[in-house]
């Protein structure tokens with residue numbers, strides 16, 4: 165067992181813990197915080213099923229973004245769906261692809277490869293806007309640029325491995341499957357792989373403390389997830405009920 | 415005419431380059447002690463205000479999911495940056511919705527997030543100090559809480575929610591806004607925002623009865639505090655005398671008259687507009703709403719109908735049931751509350767009203783979707799009824815109607831520039847500049863279709879347009895009430911025959 169393997173093992177245990185604990189904490193916070201008033205942006209669906217469709221359109225198609233800005237939409241959608249493909253392709257490092265439920269993992273491999281380019285192109289477009297459009301430049305802070313830099317670096321290092329400096333994928337898989345059973349297997353020492361993995365760990369660490377919270381956040385956005393039925397159904401939160409102890413509503 | 419530059423109206427709305435600080439000087443009068451204390455706020459900036467403000471921020475993010483999620487979720491994508499009428503009209507970058515939110519978010523990050531505590535520079539987190547507070551006061555009073563940004567944000571982040579929270583935080587440390595808080599005080603004690611006491615109100619309504627009878631020969635009633643009436647009408651107090659509001663009130667009365675309805679106004683709850691919303695105060699909004707409940711109970715009515723008012727309709731439609739419900743003592747066959755447009759529309763559908771549309775032939779109309787009606791409420795059963803129903807009412811009363819360009823109406827409507835508690839003379843520059851996108855759209859249909867008048871269903875919009883239209887080369891009387899059009903075209907069936915409609919429509 166090399167020091168390298170141990171270091172990376174610890175790194176990923178810590179990163180995974182932070183990611184999971186952090187996200188669970190934030191999601192619980194969002195779920196627990198009451199929404200005392202009905203504030204859907206109207207016209208809004210009048211049924212719960214309608215709300216599910218509205219949310220699906222937002223998450224899958226970025227429909228509000230489509231309405232507002234076609235450039236951000238093209239680049240943003242390209243980036244996110246390429247990212248999704250890339251991540252699905254990565255399942256092969258963690259699961260046993262001979263099991264039937266994972267049959268689709270090998271199937272998407274060829275698409276996943278090119279997704280790296282789509283992802284980088286999308287990120288490039290978003291970053292260009294951030295620099296070139298005066299309004300977007302005005303609202304961008306260092307962290308916004310660094311986030312893009314981080315994702316570009318992850319994508320570029322991954323693509324390097326895929327297309328230039330191959331690494332021993334079987335060994336990588338062995339290492340990560342080992343982590344799942346708490347045994348530390350050797351990790352190849354290729355610098356590009358080590359960079360890729362270190363940056364991924366950074367991404368996992370900052371996920372629950374950064375604007376990446378938009379991913380869980382969207383599902384809790386009251387302007388998008390509320391049913392438009394305030395007249396039909398009285399909407400209340402715990403603290404507004406307590407306020408009514410003065411008897412004004414009797 | 416003005417000591418500031420009125421924006422030029424172009425062919426279409428251009429998204430300009432920003433100019434730093436153009437509106438940094440704009441800030442409304444701060445409320446004095448006598449307006450603060452009755453609402454439960456300290457009279458002036460308290461000593462340990464920094465600490466208390468942060469405490470309040472923590473409290474609000476625990477009470478409102480919107481506040482908590484919106485502060486976390488923004489990715490600075492920039493989609494909202496060109497959506498605010500105040501940005502388009504003033505070019506001040508802090509009037510971009512995301513930048514407005516960031517004024518508060520940077521403080522939230524500093525005190526409540528890991529990154530802001532340890533790496534403030536990296537994520538733009540700052541300590542709360544007097545400069546920040548002053549900036550809050552200025553720019554959170556440059557947001558009319560119109561929700562246009564929330565339509566376009568991929569996560570539905572509504573800057574109005576942030577502005578409301580910011581105003582609540584400021585008021586709670588002693589920095590409230592005079593205009594809003596003074597008005598809330600009047601509504602709390604007298605029953606309406608204008609401070610019109612019962613005798614004056616009775617007088618006004620009597621005067622209106624005489625005027626209408628003189629005009630039409632029909633005794634249309636304007637009942638006040640009539641116990642046992644079926645319908646309680648709650649309407650913005652501007653309807654009691656300002657032009658063109660009062661013509662709308664006459665329209666409601668004629669509609670009720672034709673429907674044979676028994677209705678009444680209440681002097682105790684003689685105000686539809688609920689300014690508690692503007693200052694983000696649940697408690698104040700509830701206190702005002704409870705007056706409507708009490709009036710309905712005391713008068714023993716069966717239904718509640720709201721007059722033409724935008725933010726009022728938001729509080730009525732979306733919040734009233736929550737704030738002052740349950741309304742199980744009213745007739746369950748009708749939604750509580752109803753909008754006067756819904757009421758009139760139902761009668762039109764049932765063929766209960768007759769119009770002589772030619773009465774309005776001297777006008778070509780367009781309709782201004784008031785922001786809070788458009789993006790925060792509904793009318794009728796179907797989503798979008800808030801757009802269709804007022805238009806259907808207008809078209810029932812008028813022959814000549816055209817819409818403004820599609821990207822300036824419906825859910826994309828531009829605010830009049832005076833909503834959200836900004837309809838005060840100390841914010842005149844902001845109001846004029848913020849009206850630019852709406853004025854630009856009006857100019858387009860004026861040039862292309864000869865539109866002469868713009869109809870609205872909001873007291874704030876009507877007052878705001880009366881003031882700002884002249885700055886853009888229009889005249890103040892071009893703004894009309896929707897029920898004013900109804901009033902002018904409706905055929906009163908018990909009118910003497912020569913006043914009555916002779917255009918060949920069959921009589922009942």
Ligand code: HEM
Nearest residue numbers: 223226229239240241244290311312376379382489491568
């Ligand atoms: C439910 C899942 C998600 C949804 C619906 C979603 C949606 C969006 C949308 C609509 C935007 C704004 C447009 C844009 O700039 O692309 C955005 C931005 C962004 N998203 Fe996501 N996202 C999700 C998950 C993720 C994940 C897992 C990541 C992490 C790696 C991520 C990273 C980003 C970044 C970095 C930006 C900002 C891009 C910029 O700087 O312009 N998103 N997201």
Ligand code: HEM
Nearest residue numbers: 250253254257276277280318319322323325326331336364
């Ligand atoms: C623990 C997690 C991860 C591991 C073990 C891992 C490992 C790898 C390896 C070994 C490759 C080379 C593939 C090949 O040569 O065929 C690769 C490629 C790549 N990785 Fe990762 N990676 C991880 C997480 C991520 C994340 C979170 C992202 C994106 C934000 C990402 C983006 C990419 C991209 C774009 C490629 C190139 C295209 C491809 O082969 O799919 N990786 N990764």
Ligand code: SF4
Nearest residue numbers: 498557558560561563
């Ligand atoms: S709510 Fe309206 S006024 Fe306020 S920031 Fe958004 S668009 Fe501008």
Ligand code: SF4
Nearest residue numbers: 488489491492494567
């Ligand atoms: S559109 Fe929404 S996420 Fe994008 S910058 Fe504006 S507030 Fe932030």
